[in-house]
Each structure stands twice: as structure tokens, then as C-alpha cells.
Amino acid sequence: xxxxxxxxxxxxxxxxxxxxxxxxxxxxxxxxxxxxxxxxxxxxxxxxxxxxxxxxxxxxxxxxxxxxxxxxxxxxxxxxxxxxxxxxxxxxxxxxxxxx
Numbered sequence: 001x002x003x004x005x006x007x008x009x010x011x012x013x014x015x016x017x018x019x020x021x022x023x024x025x026x027x028x029x030x031x032x033x034x035x036x037x038x039x040x041x042x043x044x045x046x047x048x049x050x051x052x053x054x055x056x057x058x059x060x061x062x063x064x065x066x067x068x069x070x071x072x073x074x075x076x077x078x079x080x081x082x083x084x085x086x087x088x089x090x091x092x093x094x095x096x097x098x099x100x
Contacts, residue, residue: 039083046076 019025054069056062082089 036083036086040080043076043080043083046079047073050076 050069050072052069053065053072057065057067057069
């Protein structure tokens with residue numbers, strides 16, 4: 001059985017990202033880069049604050065503060081990892097999507 005014309009046409013479609021299709025793409029890249037920078041700075045601030053809470057809770061024998069501080073450090077480090085790896089993650093899944 002031979003493939004129909006519709007199947008052949010659909011298989012021939014090829015669309016790639018267009019970096020010049022809309023005005024303001026370069027400005028949008030600058031904005032995204034700035035937001036990533038702000039996210040990383042806030043993650044560092046969150047690690048510092050959570051570490052202070054953790055130290056305060058440990059030194060005052062307050063397990064609630066110590067636990068919240070530990071959780072805060074872990075969450076802030078995970079947020080920094082996601083901010084830093086966002087472009088790589090999107091590119092990886094873009095590549096996976098292109099092979100489907």
C-alpha cells in the first residue's frame with residue numbers, strides 16, 4: 001500500500017526557530033537574561049537567609065527553625081540549579097522533541 005499524498009505532504013514540513021521573524025527578539029533575550037540574573041541573585045540571598053535561620057535554630061535548640069533553615073537551603077540551591085540550567089534543559093527537550 002502506498003502512502004497517500006496527505007502523508008507525504010505532512011512529512012515534508014520543516015519549521016525551524018526564526019530569530020528575525022519579529023521585532024524585539026533581541027530585547028526579549030536581554031530581558032530573559034536579566035530575569036535569570038535576578039533569579040540567581042535571589043537564590044544566593046535565599047541560601048544566606050536560610051543558612052542564618054538554620055544556624056539560629058541549631059544554636060538555640062529550636063528544631064523547627066533548624067528544620068526550616070535546612071529546607072530553605074535545599075530549596076534555594078535547587079532554584080539556583082534550575083535557573084542556571086534552564087537554557088540547557090529547554091535545548092535538551094527541544095532536541096528530544098525534534099526526534100519524535
